[in-house]
Amino acid sequence: MEQSVSEAVARKIEVREFSAFYGKTQALKSVNFAIPEKRITAMIGPSGCGKSTFLRSLNRMNDFIPGFRMEGAALLDGEEIYGPGVNPVLLRQRIGMVFQKPNPFQMSIYENVAYGLRIQGVKAHSLVSDIVEKSLRAAALWDEVKDRLKGSAFSLSGGQQQRLCIARALAVEPEVILLDEPASALDPISTARIEELMQDLKDRYTIAIVTHNMQQAARVSDYTAFFLDGALVEVGETTRIFTNPDDSRTEDYITGRFG
Amino acid sequence: MQGRWAVAEPQRPAKGLTLYRRIRNFVLGSLTGIAFLVAVTPLLAIIYVAYDRGKEALSLSFVTTMPSGFPVGIEGGVLNGIAGSVILIVLASLLSVPVGVWAGLYLWDQGHTRLAGATRLLSDLLLGVPSVIWGVVGYYVFSTNTGFGFHWGFSGLAAGLTLGFIMIPIVTRVTEQALRDVPRSYIEGALALGATRFQVMRDLAIPAAITGIGTGILLGVLNVLGQTAPLVFTNYYNTGIPHSLVGSNGSVGDLAMQIFIYIHEPSKALHVKAMAAALVLTVIVLLLDMGIRLLSWGSRRYARKA
Known part of the structure; x- marks a missing residue:
């Protein structure tokens, strides 16, 4: 069953018959799914439904988990993500990720954002500081930190730290940004700022967000995918999924009957 | 309200x-x-x-002069022991720090593999080997020509390397634990930016674990400082400071050994010297411990708040 989003939008990422296993446990069951370019796609579903596994499979972060195995195909711009010639390190420079808990490095604010460039061997000071400023501005953090770039990243509030992590991901100029419950550890005001930020970023980036918060999915995303027990139940335009879902299980979930 | x-x-x-x-x-x-x-x-x-x-x-000259008089040590101080202990620590660290830290990094990075499991088990077994056994094995391997033909005699090099092998599993263990204490989310943050495993290790894991690794090295050094049994077989003792670290004149002094020997002498005056030497050794241990604590404060500039 090929579930597609609006045909007018280019498919940035596409998975076909994608299954994932942790040892003998199957976490994803033959998922067919496309993530459209320069749109926000939300993935919702109850805990353990496989939405985080799906997200982490896209930039091969699951490679580090012993016993992880996948079947099927995952494509970025039509190229195999799990192809034999693909270097996961280079892949992750194209598909950035922001995690549930803010995880800044034990470095200054400046060095946190510059780190992605440093590991690519960018040395030119003027170039680095330009990109650091640009990234911090893009993450709506510049005005708050411009006077203390040399200060510790841990002196920032939780919400600021999360925006710093977004700036850090933006600095390597990825094409896709994966957000794994980016606001679940934040207060409502910080959450609102992250959501605004996502709207600003979607002109330039393809964004995929996993969220536990259905209101958040409804507010920020253009497309919503509903996962249940490792399977993709339904995907479509967010307004339709939330007002007129095809599948009764989707309706049960979004109306709060389970999950 | x-x-x-x-x-x-x-x-x-x-x-x-x-x-x-x-x-x-x-x-x-x-x-x-x-x-x-x-x-x-x-x-x-x-x-x-x-x-x-x-x-x-106790006096300043106790730590700045060589033992003299008859029996040797009745007069003078323990400079030979201090110098010898420093030499042994340096030799032991030269062997154990690179090997132990490297092994710890390996166990952290490849910890789930079978080879790593075997390495961890063997390393832990080594922790339980009595030091007198280390001494005898060190004697056969380094001091005599029966093992690998080294034939270094009772010497600083034979003792230093034996102590180094005692230190390796301690450094390995604590290094791995210190790296494991670095939050996984922190490591993933760097991997998700496209860092290689080596870059993650160099830029994030090691800096975050450096205090713990330093503590591990210190634990090993402190252990080595107090070892006496291995020295009985590989070095014994020297009342002076040798010019060479191998061969028949290659023995070094050692504080722990010096205390052991002085206490065994039927001389009140040497017993007093032994207790003074014990105090010197304890103070050195305390100073080393405080030193590593100061160093670790220095590295906490960007550390996360507790």
Whole structure:
């Protein structure tokens, strides 16, 4: 069953018959799914439904988990993500990720954002500081930190730290940004700022967000995918999924009957 | 405000702790206090006894002069022991720090593999080998020509390497643990930026674990400082400072060995010197410990708040 989003939008990422296993446990069951370019796609579903596994499979972060195995195909711009010639390190420079808990490095604010460039061997000071400023501005953090770039990243509030992590991901100029419950550890005001930020970023980036918060999915995303027990139940335009879902299980979930 | 909660008020239990909880608090608090006292008493006792019995011999010249007189040590100080202990620590560290830290990094990075499991098991087994066994094996391997034909005799090099092998599993263990204490989310953050495993190790894992790794090295050094049994077989003792670290004149002095020998001599004056030397050794250990703590404060500039 090929579930597609609006045909007018280019498919940035596409998975076909994608299954994932942790040892003998199957976490994803033959998922067919496309993530459209320069749109926000939300993935919702109850805990353990496989939405985080799906997200982490896209930039091969699951490679580090012993016993992880996948079947099927995952494509970025039509190229195999799990192809034999693909270097996961280079892949992750194209598909950035922001995690549930803010995880800044034990470095200054400046060095946190510059780190992605440093590991690519960018040395030119003027170039680095330009990109650091640009990234911090893009993450709506510049005005708050411009006077203390040399200060510790841990002196920032939780919400600021999360925006710093977004700036850090933006600095390597990825094409896709994966957000794994980016606001679940934040207060409502910080959450609102992250959501605004996502709207600003979607002109330039393809964004995929996993969220536990259905209101958040409804507010920020253009497309919503509903996962249940490792399977993709339904995907479509967010307004339709939330007002007129095809599948009764989707309706049960979004109306709060389970999950 | 008051009114809002007034409804619930009558159902609440009496204010303050119940008698049972107060007694339990007191008993458990006292046990904690006693445990603390039991833990620190030996240190205070060592310092007190060593000072009390050794104070006649203590002076600045005690740490700056070589032993002299007859029997040797009746006059003079323990400079030979201090110098020898430093030489042994340096030799042991030169062997154990690179090997132990590297092994710790390997166990952290490849910890789930079978080879790593075997490495961890063998390393832990080595931790339990009695030091006298290390001494005998060190004797066969390094001092005589029966093992690998080294034939270094009773020498600083033979002892230093033997002590180094004792240190390796300690450094390995603590290095791996220190790296494991670095939050996984932190490592993933760097991997998700497209860092290689080596870059993650160099830029994030090691800096975050450096205090722990330093503590591990210090633990190993402190262990080595107090070792006597291995030295009996690989180095014994020297009343001076040798020009060479191998061969028949290659033995070094050593504080722990010096204390052991002095205590065995039927001489009151040497017993006093032994206790003074014990105090010197204890102070060196304390200084090393404080040194590593100061170093670790220095590295906490960007550390996360506790």
